[in-house]
Amino acid sequence: MVxxxxxxxxxxxxxxxxxxxxxxxxxxxxxMVLISIIGMADTxxxxxxxxxxxxxxxxxxxxxxxMMAIFFxxxxxxxxxxxxxxxxxRQEDAKLCLRQAILLNLLLTVVVTAIAMTFTSPxxxxxxxxxDTIGPATAYFRIIGAGIVFNSLAMSxxxxxxxxxxxxxxxxxxxxxxxVNIFLNYLLIEGHFGFPRLEVAGAxxxxxxxxxxxLCLAVYAVFKKxxxxxxxxxxxxxxxxxxxxxxxxxxxxxxxxxxxxRIGFFLTQRIVADLGTMDFAVHQICMQMMNLTxxxxxGIGAATTSLVGxxxxxxxxxxxxxxGKVGQRMAACISFLLFFFILFGRFWxxxxxxxxxxxxxxxxxxxxxxxxxxPVQTSQVIMAGSLRGAGDTKFVAMTMLLTVxxxxxxxxxxxxxxxxxxxxxxxxxxxxxxxxxxxxxxxRFSGGRWIHIKx
Numbered sequence: 001m002v003x004x005x006x007x008x009x010x011x012x013x014x015x016x017x018x019x020x021x022x023x024x025x026x027x028x029x030x031x032m033v034l035i036s037i038i039g040m041a042d043t044x045x046x047x048x049x050x051x052x053x054x055x056x057x058x059x060x061x062x063x064x065x066x067m068m069a070i071f072f073x074x075x076x077x078x079x080x081x082x083x084x085x086x087x088x089x090r091q092e093d094a095k096l097c098l099r100q101a102i103l104l105n106l107l108l109t110v111v112v113t114a115i116a117m118t119f120t121s122p123x124x125x126x127x128x129x130x131x132d133t134i135g136p137a138t139a140y141f142r143i144i145g146a147g148i149v150f151n152s153l154a155m156s157x158x159x160x161x162x163x164x165x166x167x168x169x170x171x172x173x174x175x176x177x178x179x180v181n182i183f184l185n186y187l188l189i190e191g192h193f194g195f196p197r198l199e200v201a202g203a204x205x206x207x208x209x210x211x212x213x214x215l216c217l218a219v220y221a222v223f224k225k226x227x228x229x230x231x232x233x234x235x236x237x238x239x240x241x242x243x244x245x246x247x248x249x250x251x252x253x254x255x256x257x258x259x260x261x262r263i264g265f266f267l268t269q270r271i272v273a274d275l276g277t278m279d280f281a282v283h284q285i286c287m288q289m290m291n292l293t294x295x296x297x298x299g300i301g302a303a304t305t306s307l308v309g310x311x312x313x314x315x316x317x318x319x320x321x322x323x324g325k326v327g328q329r330m331a332a333c334i335s336f337l338l339f340f341f342i343l344f345g346r347f348w349x350x351x352x353x354x355x356x357x358x359x360x361x362x363x364x365x366x367x368x369x370x371x372x373x374x375p376v377q378t379s380q381v382i383m384a385g386s387l388r389g390a391g392d393t394k395f396v397a398m399t400m401l402l403t404v405x406x407x408x409x410x411x412x413x414x415x416x417x418x419x420x421x422x423x424x425x426x427x428x429x430x431x432x433x434x435x436x437x438x439x440x441x442x443x444r445f446s447g448g449r450w451i452h453i454k455x
Contacts, residue, residue, distance in 0.1 A: 029299030058284030066433030077251030087313020115143030128273025147208030181210030264404030301385025308389030
């Protein structure tokens with residue numbers, strides 16, 4: 001996996017390398033899948049209320065992700081820096097990075113929450129809400145926005161823990177949060193066991209309370225004495241200019257990446273919304289499954305990010321290259337399993353969300369397209385994760401800007417309307433987007449320039 005001229009010492013044997021990668025990736029994959037299930041659970045459990053409820057929750061997805069984009073970006077910087085500092089043996093600097101990330105997230109939360117509360121209705125209208133969906137969509141978004149502080153802080157702590165490879169703890173945090181969310185969904189959406197029937201708003205309340213429980217567990221984890229990133233109240237919590245600058249230097253490009261992603265997804269969603277509530281509900285069902293499959297690759301990518309960053313910190317770029325390729329091979333195997341699961345489960349999967357035969361039939365056709373996206377999607381996610389771990393976030397950001405913000409909406413519009421493919425046109429556009437992205441990140445990874453980036 002590593003050319004002889006690039007080797008700088010003894011290379012771990014393949015079996016040991018795969019074991020190390022799997023030990024970190026397995027909990028990370030489970031965690032990412034569980035995070036996705038939080039959003040999926042809301043869509044599944046409001047499905048009994050009708051098509052309008054599926055569409056209403058779906059309408060909030062991209063505005064909500066746009067709202068969270070800056071936190072995702074900060075966390076990219078946190079994971080990369082913490083991983084590099086651990087590889088360098090600089091534990092106190094890794095702890096400092098986490099504390100500064102918490103302060104930065106608290107400040108950003110105030111700003112983002114104020115924006116979310118002020119512009120909720122215009123955002124829902126811009127997202128394509130119709131008369132039957134704007135009320136529940138607005139209520140859902142306001143509640144989620146009010147509780148964003150719990151989510152942002154838990155995400156920041158989890159990002160730091162992933163940087164040191166402690167993915168088992170983050171798995172436990174998100175597993176518990178998911179269980180709480182799903183249980184409260186059952187109680188609050190339809191009003192079981194004497195609880196009020198809050199319908200779509202109940203799903204939002206359940207998500208916020210689940211995030212709160214996740215935050216409590218995350219805080220407990222980093223306050224424990226044996227935690228590598230142990231946080232204490234008596235530690236210095238003053239702003240540290242150099243560390244904040246380091247986080248922003250790495251995360252700054254990730255901000256561009258996240259904004260590019262969210263604008264591209266938002267534009268595509270808006271184009272699809274004009275097809276009507278039925279088509280939009282089908283699109284949301286399929287996107288929920290797409291997000292779930294994406295998180296499998298993202299989980300392996302998180303492990304790859306950690307291993308690449310740590311070995312660059314140890315001045316072993318050759319081992320970083322090896323772990324990048326190990327992640328790609330693992331992803332290839334999983335992507336083929338996902339391909340067959342989606343292809344043969346294309347009628348069963350939509351039935352999780354709705355029992356409407358028209359919705360199930362329409363979604364089954366879209367899922368055939370999604371099945372063929374899997375190998376491409378999973379491979380590009382892993383290579384992008386390797387580049388992020390090295391701090392090469394600018395290239396990843398520019399790639400996302402080109403493919404997601406420009407290619408996907410443009411091809412979606414052309415295929416849906418002038419070509420006349422309808423909803424299938426949006427999914428043809430996703431194939432174009434993913435293929436171009438894979439070509440660009442694979443060339444960058446193979447070129448090797450990323451191993452020389454300093455963080």
